[in-house]
Amino acid sequence: MDYLAYGWSVEEMCRQHPYLMQSEAHAAMAYYFDFQAEIEQEIRTEWEQVQQEKSLLSPSPFFVRMRAKGLL
Incomplete structure (x- = not known):
């Protein structure tokens, strides 16, 4: 993930x-370069699952207050 996220050597x-x-x-x-397509597909699938689950959650009271104050 450090390679993908930050481009680290x-x-x-x-x-x-x-x-x-x-x-x-x-x-x-x-290993990553040998199976790059499969690994990146798994990352995409997991990312989509997390985004879907996040969309089902109610925003926290803190988030609601910060948005109401225009801070988010």
Whole structure:
């Protein structure tokens, strides 16, 4: 997700996540590139599910107050 969201290199991912070994990050990227279409479809499906569930929720009282004040 760091690669997709931020465009991070393996080296940057390892800097941001010190517990991650470079070999692990390279292996994960290799897997991603081998199955890129399937992984991105799964991400889209999950995103759509979350958006659908969010649309069913009532806004929180905080959100309603902030919108009423013109802050959102």
